[in-house]
Each structure stands twice: as structure tokens, then as C-alpha cells.
Amino acid sequence: MALSRRTILLSGAALGAAGAAAGLPVAAAASPGPLRHDPFTLGVASGDPDHDGFVLWTRLAPEPLAEDGLGGMPSRVVPVAWEVAADERFRHVVRRGVRLARPESAHSxxxxxxxxxxGREYFYRFRAERWLSPAGRTRTAPAPWTMPSALAMGFASCSQYEHGYFTAYRRLAETEPELILHLGDYQYEYAKDTYNVPGGNPRDHEGPETRTLANYRQRHAQYKTDTDLQAAHAVAPWVVVFDDHEVENNWADEVPEAPDPDFPARRAAAFQAYYENMPLRRTSIPRGIDMQLYRRVRWGRLATFHMLDTRQYRDDQACGDGYKSCADASDPARSITGAAQEAWLLDGFRRSEARWDLLGQQVFFAQRDNNSGPLTVTSMDAWDGYAASRDRITRGWTAAGVRNPVVLTGDVHAHWASDLKLDYADPTSRTVGSELVCSSITSTGDGADSPTGSHPWLAFNPHLRFQNSLRGYVRTTITPTELTANFDVLPYVSRPDAPAYTRATFVIEDRVPGLNLTYDRPPAAARTAAPGVDQGRQTVEAETVRP
Known part of the structure; x- marks a missing residue:
């Protein structure tokens, strides 16, 4: 499926005449020696929309995979001109200016x-010397006092470059969302041939396992060279939060996965590279090992997105991590958000006037017991490992009278949909919210389809309503009266250009917490398998292979 006329990334060559006609300034080099190759190999992006603005991003890298992480750029300041227009041909330019791309920020x-x-759509682009970037589309949020009729929002997570092609990003772009949330694991830290899928990885990472600033810059650049990812960035503003693999697997605050005296330096390097490569506001500029990432994005009176950080302030995983029956997981002193972020979130609930309050966050929120016996066995890396923290948040939104609480989640490499409870031990207890979990873009490879309701955990977790292990993303349409969630999947990611289709659709009605299944596509009618995929295979849990 080709991108529509409105979402095509217009090439610099195609826009050259338009740029000259619009008067886009050609920024002069700060020192002798022009840029001899196109520096816009990483594309463009926008993010964190407000009612009167947004962030625009690019990074200059004519040699994006350079080992020093500096993208083949000269060690000098390069002026970069930018402009914003009301039309995709840049005939009506509304703002323009120049920013300095500096070596110390990897020329971001x-x-x-x-x-x-x-509430307006805008188009933007950049110029560095004689080179013109592709164009991107973005938009401002509606005015705070207005009630929009609808918002088309998609969310995604877990894009392991080695495990497949990023076709899902392009398919998401083709739906022309107004807003995209990325809920973590945007890139992975592993060296080549370290984290493999059955049958071998379709692609390879460049460089060693990421530990230094140069490593992380190179890795981000490799991901950003993917044209499917570039298409998704260029179609709409993104709101991003990291999870663990942007640094290393299953880190918790200042505690690494395995003992590592250099972890503080590694974390600081990862945060610096993350900021340099994301369309984030200056409030998120890292300060050593600290980075302000939790924040709110408001979409008029229709929706408020509370974007959480469940890595940087959490207590270490209980009972040595993994799936455990662990008394310490219920310790009220333990927190996944930290006290300050928890207070910020609860205050946001009390002050909210939104029709929908959505928590954009990283790890599974609902209880998910993987044991059919009397013991409750859950993941110590998810909210189950911080049960009292989850209880305070859930009781906080009920006490505040939040009208429609919905948790949006990534991490687990499978689609899930859940009703949220105050008491998961009592299946008849009141439903107080909903959770929508997106599958991975590629992580753990092709995955497998299965009939709705066939996952064994659903039998002893009746609040879990849906699971599917194909790759994909979730598309939502949010209106004043309902939220519709389409769980889109791809039959394979081991080769490029897979189609996408909706596997299931759930609707959440205004003031009626809980999920209503309105569409379910049987596996037999869904797809033709990629070579080597077993149509009948039941994938119980993709997390068992390095989530």
C-alpha cells in the first residue's frame, strides 16, 4: 500500500524549487568545507504537541553508521534553517528560523x-547548506477549552532492528494518525548475534553492545535510517517514553541487570543519546543520570495523556526478578514510579477535566498470573512486582472520580486487552478501568496467530480479555462517547512489505469501564503464513525470550 498524497515524504529534489520560491534561507557554513553528502539520512520528526506549538527534530549524519557516533559530520557548528508551512507545498510559510547544530549534541x-x-495541521522541513530535508507533517493540539469530535491515535513499542523489518511502522503511517505514542524499547542494546530469533535474525546490529555515548549514538542512527520508521515519524507528532532497552535489559533506577560499576556512566550516555534522537522539549534535557520524562499532553477537553516513567525511579525488582510468587511484591514501601511521580499523577487525576484520562506507560499494569494452581506467580518487572504501588494509583483515580481511565502499555511483545480491578482475587469485583497492550513492532520475530480466548492464562485471569502474539500496533479512535481500539497485526516481519489487518476491535463506552469485543477475525481467515511459520503453534508468552 502506498502512502497517500498527503503523507508522502517529499524529496529534497522535489522541494528544491518550492523552497527557493518560499524563501527558505540557505544557511551559510560556519567554517570552510561544505557538506559534500546529504546530511538528512535520519529523516525528520516532531513531537510533544501543545495547543500552540510542538517540537521539530532532525539530526545531521551524512555517514550515519560511523563508529564514533558522530555521523560523519565535521567538528564544527552547522547552521540549520527550518520552516513551518500551512500547506504541504510550502506556499504559505507561517514560521521560519535557524538553529545551530553542534558537535557536542551530535549535530541534533x-x-x-x-x-x-x-488544532491545525502543519508541514515542516530543514535545510543545511545546499541540502534540503524531506518534509514532515505535524499538528497542534486543540485549544484547551474545546471538545474535539475525534482523535485518531496509534501506539507502538518494542522495535528490535535485528528481529525483522519495520513494516508495521509504515502501515501505521498509512492510517494517517493525528498522534503516535511510543511506549518504550525504541532501540535495543545488544551486539550482533546476541539476541536471536529462531531461524536467525533477518538483519544485524552495527557495533558492539551499547555502553558508551558513541555506541548509543550509532545505534540510534542505525534505527533512524530505516525508511519505514522515518515514514511514521514524518506523518504525525510523537510522544515518547523509554523502557529498559534504551539503556539495558530490566534496569531499575541505579541498579543494572548484572553488577556493573560503570552503570551510572552508561545510563547517562544512553539518556544523552535518547534526547539527541527524539523530538523532546528542553525540559527533558538530561542532567547526568537524571532525565525528566514524565509529563502530560492534553488534547483539548477530550483526552489527557499522562506519560509515565516506570524505570528511572523504581525500586529494584523483588525476589531477584523473573516470574515469582513473592511476598515482597506487595510491600507498600515499594514503588514503580517513585514518590514524586506518584504524587504528580494522583494530583493530575484530581485536577483532570478530560473526558478520557490515558496513562502512557511501559509495563503490564493488570495482574497477570501464569500459574493455574493456588500460588499467584507474576512478573516482578511489571506492576505485579509493585502491587501496592498499582493499588495506590488505581484507588487514586477512583477516588478522584476520573471519568474514563485507560492504561496504554507496551513491553510484552503481544497484544493484550484487560479489565482493571481493585481486587483481582475476586473476579466479580467492580471493573474500574481498562488496559490496552500493544504487540511489538518486530521483537521476538514473526510471532503466531491463535484463536481469541485460547491463551491458557485467560482461564485463571478472567479480567484478561484478549491476547495475540503477532507483531503490530494499536490504532484508537477517541470520541466524547467511546474509545475504539483496533489491534492491527502483520502476518510476518521476517521479510519486508507485509500487509496489515485488524485482528480484533474493542470498544470502551463513556462512563462504562471495561472492554466490549466488537470484532474478532479468526486465524484461519486471516493470512498466508511466512515461510517456516507454523499456523497451529501456540505462543504462550513471548516474554520468555528477553522482553
Missing amino acids: VHVELNGLLP
Whole structure:
């Protein structure tokens, strides 16, 4: 499926004449020696929309996979011109300016705009010397006092470059969302041939396991060269949060997965590279090992997105991590958010006037017991490992009278949908919210389809309503009266250009917490398998292979 006319990434060559006609300034080099190759190999992006602005991003890298992480750029400041237009041909330019791309920031560019009109679509692009970037589309959020009729929002997570092609990003872009959330594991830290899928990885990582700033910069650049990912960045503003693999697997605050005296330096390097490669506001500029990432994005009175950070402030995983029956997981002193973030979130619930309050976060929120016997065995890396923390948050939104609480989650490499309870031990207890979990873009490879309701854990977790282990993303349409969630999947990611289709659809009605299944596509009618995929194979849990 080709991108529509509105979402095509217009090439620099195609826009050259338009750029000259619009008067886009050609920024002069700060020192002798012009850029001899296209520096816009990593594409463009926008993010964190507000009612009067957003962030624009690009990074100059004519040699994106350079081992020093600097993208083949000269060690000098490069002026980068930018412009924002009301039309995709840039005939009506509304703002323009110049930013300096500096070597110490890997020649990344962040333009934080305000003073624009609310609820409007805009187009943007950059120029460095004689080179013109592709164009991107973005938008401002609606005015705070308005009630939009609808918001088309998609969310995704877990894109392991080695495990497959990023076709899912392109398929998401083709749906033309107005907003995209990325809920973590945007890139993975492993060296080549370290984290493998059955049959071998379709692609390879460049460089060693990421530990230094140069390593992380190179890895981000490799991911950003993927044209499917570039298409998704260029179609709509993104709101991003990291999980563990942006640093290393299953880290918790200052505690690494395995003992490592250099972990603070590694974390600081990972945060610096993450900021340099994401369309984040200046409030998220790292300060050593600290980075302010939890924040809110409001979409008029329709929706408030509370974006959480469940890595940087959490207590270490209980009972040595993994799936355990662990009394310490219920210790009220333990937190996955930290006290300050928890207080911020609960205050946001009390102050909210939104029709929908959505928590954009990383790890499974609902209880998920993997044991059919009397013991409750759950993941210590998810909210189950911080049960009292989850209880405080859930009781916080019920006490505040939040109208429609919905948790949005990534991490587990499978689609899930859940009703949320105050008491998971009592299946008849009141439902107080909903959780939507997106599958991975590629992580753990092709995956497998299965009939709805066939996953064995659903039998002893009746609040879990749906599971599917194909790769994909979730598309939502949010209106004042309902939230519709389409669980889109791809039959394979081991080769490029897979189609996407909706596997199941759930609807959440205004003031009626809980999920209503409205569409379910049987596996037999769904697809033609990729070579080597067993149509009948039941994937019980993709987490068993390094989530």
C-alpha cells in the first residue's frame, strides 16, 4: 500500500524549487568545507504537541553508521534553517528560523515552537547548506477549552532492528494518525548475534553492545535510517517514553541487570543519546543520570495523556526478578514510579477535566498470573512486582472520580486487552478501568496467530480479555462517547512489505469501564503464513525470550 498524497515524504529534489520560491534561507557554513553528502539520512520528526506549538527534530549524519557516533559530520557548528508551512507545498510559510547544530549534541536539532494556531495541521522541513530535508507533517493540539469530535491515535513499542523489518511502522503511517505514542524499547542494546530469533535474525546490529555515548549514538542512527520508521515519524507528532532497552535489559533506577560499576556512566550516555534522537522539549534535557520524562499532553477537553516513567525511579525488582510468587511484591514501601511521580499523577487525576484520562506507560499494569494452581506467580518487572504501588494509583483515580481511565502499555511483545480491578482475587469485583497492550513492532520475530480466548492464562485471569502474539500496533479512535481500539497485526516481519489487518476491535463506552469485543477475525481467515511459520503453534508468552 502506498502512502497517500498527503503523507508522502517529499524529496529534497522535489522541494528544491518550492523552497527557493518560499524563501527558505540557505544557511551559510560556519567554517570552510561544505557538506559534500546529504546530511538528512535520519529523516525528520516532531513531537510533544501543545495547543500552540510542538517540537521539530532532525539530526545531521551524512555517514550515519560511523563508529564514533558522530555521523560523519565535521567538528564544527552547522547552521540549520527550518520552516513551518500551512500547506504541504510550502506556499504559505507561517514560521521560519535557524538553529545551530553542534558537535557536542551530535549535530541534533530541536526547534520548540509556540504561538501557532490550535488544532491545525502543519508541514515542516530543514535545510543545511545546499541540502534540503524531506518534509514532515505535524499538528497542534486543540485549544484547551474545546471538545474535539475525534482523535485518531496509534501506539507502538518494542522495535528490535535485528528481529525483522519495520513494516508495521509504515502501515501505521498509512492510517494517517493525528498522534503516535511510543511506549518504550525504541532501540535495543545488544551486539550482533546476541539476541536471536529462531531461524536467525533477518538483519544485524552495527557495533558492539551499547555502553558508551558513541555506541548509543550509532545505534540510534542505525534505527533512524530505516525508511519505514522515518515514514511514521514524518506523518504525525510523537510522544515518547523509554523502557529498559534504551539503556539495558530490566534496569531499575541505579541498579543494572548484572553488577556493573560503570552503570551510572552508561545510563547517562544512553539518556544523552535518547534526547539527541527524539523530538523532546528542553525540559527533558538530561542532567547526568537524571532525565525528566514524565509529563502530560492534553488534547483539548477530550483526552489527557499522562506519560509515565516506570524505570528511572523504581525500586529494584523483588525476589531477584523473573516470574515469582513473592511476598515482597506487595510491600507498600515499594514503588514503580517513585514518590514524586506518584504524587504528580494522583494530583493530575484530581485536577483532570478530560473526558478520557490515558496513562502512557511501559509495563503490564493488570495482574497477570501464569500459574493455574493456588500460588499467584507474576512478573516482578511489571506492576505485579509493585502491587501496592498499582493499588495506590488505581484507588487514586477512583477516588478522584476520573471519568474514563485507560492504561496504554507496551513491553510484552503481544497484544493484550484487560479489565482493571481493585481486587483481582475476586473476579466479580467492580471493573474500574481498562488496559490496552500493544504487540511489538518486530521483537521476538514473526510471532503466531491463535484463536481469541485460547491463551491458557485467560482461564485463571478472567479480567484478561484478549491476547495475540503477532507483531503490530494499536490504532484508537477517541470520541466524547467511546474509545475504539483496533489491534492491527502483520502476518510476518521476517521479510519486508507485509500487509496489515485488524485482528480484533474493542470498544470502551463513556462512563462504562471495561472492554466490549466488537470484532474478532479468526486465524484461519486471516493470512498466508511466512515461510517456516507454523499456523497451529501456540505462543504462550513471548516474554520468555528477553522482553
